[in-house]
Amino acid sequence: MQHKAVIFDLDGTLLDTLETLSYYGNKTLETLGLAPYEKDAYRYMIGNGAKVLIQRMLKGRNGEGLFDAAYPMYINAYNSDTLFKTEIYPGITGLLTALKEKNIKIAVLSNKPHEATVPIIKSFFGEETFTEIRGAMEGVPIKPDPTAALEIARNLGCVPAECLYVGDTAVDMETGKRAGFYTVGVLWGFRDRAELSEGGADCIIEEPAEILAYL
Numbered sequence: 001m002q003h004k005a006v007i008f009d010l011d012g013t014l015l016d017t018l019e020t021l022s023y024y025g026n027k028t029l030e031t032l033g034l035a036p037y038e039k040d041a042y043r044y045m046i047g048n049g050a051k052v053l054i055q056r057m058l059k060g061r062n063g064e065g066l067f068d069a070a071y072p073m074y075i076n077a078y079n080s081d082t083l084f085k086t087e088i089y090p091g092i093t094g095l096l097t098a099l100k101e102k103n104i105k106i107a108v109l110s111n112k113p114h115e116a117t118v119p120i121i122k123s124f125f126g127e128e129t130f131t132e133i134r135g136a137m138e139g140v141p142i143k144p145d146p147t148a149a150l151e152i153a154r155n156l157g158c159v160p161a162e163c164l165y166v167g168d169t170a171v172d173m174e175t176g177k178r179a180g181f182y183t184v185g186v187l188w189g190f191r192d193r194a195e196l197s198e199g200g201a202d203c204i205i206e207e208p209a210e211i212l213a214y215l
Contacts, residue, residue, distance in 0.1 A: 005158045008165035010110035010190030019085040028074040034061040043190040047169040051113040091208035105156045107132040111142045146179035170199030
């Protein structure tokens with residue numbers, strides 16, 4: 001079946017946010033009197049939403065009892081400047097232009113809080129690029145639960161078999177597989193080929209333009 005829609009993860013897929021998230025994570029830890037992490041350690045803590053990120057950060061520093069203080073501290077710091085040190089991955093802008101020219105519907109599904117996801121995407125890509133932008137919302141389970149992914153597909157007027165889901169982690173691959181999408185793992189993000197393969201990626205790519213071959 002021809003693919004008519006591409007749904008993207010955000011962190012590690014469209015935008016390089018590793019520097020951003022590690023900065024705010026370490027700022028939170030230091031405020032609480034806990035030791036910071038090396039930036040690359042965050043590659044393996046990111047992906048399951050902000051609450052899980054904070055839980056993983058604190059667990060690694062024996063600070064589990066500090067969650068109620070750490071979570072709002074992190075969210076407030078992050079929301080004060082969500083674009084800080086964030087960059088578009090090379091090749092993404094050209095890919096999105098090519099998809100629009102082919103009349104492919106494009107959307108974003110992230111585990112980042114919805115109130116942060118929407119302005120970040122619009123700041124980097126404009127108001128009209130994506131048909132739908134979804135972050136984590138109260139009452140809707142986060143990835144890898146497929147609920148939000150399937151809602152996006154319906155809103156785009158597509159059945160699951162017509163959708164690609166593009167992401168950089170096993171969480172993304174599981175989300176896509178559970179939704180019945182074709183899953184595309186990307187190697188420019190936070191995780192490696194082994195994780196994507198074990199996560200059930202239907203294909204794994206090194207450059208954004210390679211997605212065009214799967215439409």
